[in-house]
Amino acid sequence: MILDTFKLTDRVALVTGASQGLGEAIAVAFAEAGADVVLASRNLAKLEAVASRITALGRTAVPVQMDVSLRADHDRAVAAALDRWGRIDILVNDAGTNVRVPAEDFREDDWDVILNTNLKGTFFLTQLVGRQMIAQRRGKIINIASLTSITGLPNLAAYTASKGGIASLTRMLAIEWAKHGITVNAICPGYIKTPLTQAVLDSPRGAYIESRVPIGRWGVPDDIAGTAVFLASGASDFMTGQLVVVDGGWMAG
Numbered sequence: 700m701i702l703d704t705f706k707l708t709d710r711v712a713l714v715t716g717a718s719q720g721l722g723e724a725i726a727v728a729f730a731e732a733g734a735d736v737v738l739a740s741r742n743l744a745k746l747e748a749v750a751s752r753i754t755a756l757g758r759t760a761v762p763v764q765m766d767v768s769l770r771a772d773h774d775r776a777v778a779a780a781l782d783r784w785g786r787i788d789i790l791v792n793d794a795g796t797n798v799r800v801p802a803e804d805f806r807e808d809d810w811d812v813i814l815n816t817n818l819k820g821t822f823f824l825t826q827l828v829g830r831q832m833i834a835q836r837r838g839k840i841i842n843i844a845s846l847t848s849i850t851g852l853p854n855l856a857a858y859t860a861s862k863g864g865i866a867s868l869t870r871m872l873a874i875e876w877a878k879h880g881i882t883v884n885a886i887c888p889g890y891i892k893t894p895l896t897q898a899v900l901d902s903p904r905g906a907y908i909e910s911r912v913p914i915g916r917w918g919v920p921d922d923i924a925g926t927a928v929f930l931a932s933g934a935s936d937f938m939t940g941q942l943v944v945v946d947g948g949w950m951a952g
């Protein structure tokens with residue numbers, strides 16, 4: 700039955716950035732679809748609160764403190780899944796950060812934090828999980844990219860570079876790992892209300908964005924969750940290397 704292919708029953712997912720925002724919504728949606736989830740970010744207390752939401756759904760959640768920009772931290776998150784279940788079926792690279800500054804003023808230390816978190820962290824965690832998925836001969840990798848992976852938006856020099864890199868890595872890894880039964884896709888969210896975008900939402904640009912989105916509103920994290928479940932499920936098995944835009948129509952206009 701077609702709806703059964705969307706289920707994630709007993710799949711094991713590792714979701715970075717799961718303490719809030721899009722990562723939290725995706726992790727909870729995975730549990731609603733039947734998965735158990737390793738929740739990773741730097742803030743263990745917040746992860747434990749998300750884990751409680753998942754436990755209440757009857758699924759297992761394992762919170763793991765991890766700074767994704769530190770390669771040495773990745774082992775802990777992967778071990779949390781392998782020690783308990785012996786496999787990782789789904790990886791979501793959601794952890795990300797941003798600084799909004801005109802290009803002419805952009806600081807080197809901000810550049811390094813953003814690139815190390817968004818791009819280097821994504822690649823090296825994916826490399827580690829990918830080795831496991833290659834051994835399993837199956838896996839679903841979902842990168843959280845951005846509209847800036849595709850188009851220009853102001854004051855986002857490092858963020859744009861990182862998300863453009865994620866789009867390129869998504870296509871490259873899709874090609875390289877298809878033979879191992881691994882699909883690699885990315886979601887490009889439009890403007891979604893989260894702590895990351897609160898300052899923009901509260902600025903004059905917030906109302907402009909709302910007026911510019913054809914669907915007429917900012918997104919909420921749950922607007923991204925359905926696409927994530929689809930890309931994690933068997934329903935997307937013939938799909939790889941794609942950037943899926945979920946933006947209320949912004950890019951169509």
Ligand SMILES: NC(=O)c1ccc[n+]([C@@H]2O[C@H](COP(=O)([O-])OP(=O)(O)OC[C@H]3O[C@@H](n4cnc5c(N)ncnc54)[C@H](OP(=O)(O)O)[C@@H]3O)[C@@H](O)[C@H]2O)c1
Pocket residue numbers: 715716717718719720721722739740741742743745765766767768792793794795796816843844845846887888889890891892893894895896
């Ligand atoms: N909101 C939007 O409109 C939008 C649009 C396009 C793309 N995105 C992307 O979606 C993803 C999630 O964004 P969001 O809006 O949900 O932002 P958010 O609410 O600020 O959440 C960011 C998440 O990333 C984690 N994180 C940040 N730095 C980390 C690090 N060094 N190590 C581990 N975890 C780290 C944070 O956890 P801790 O603080 O607990 O570590 C948090 O869970 C990001 O990749 C972002 O670029 C968002």
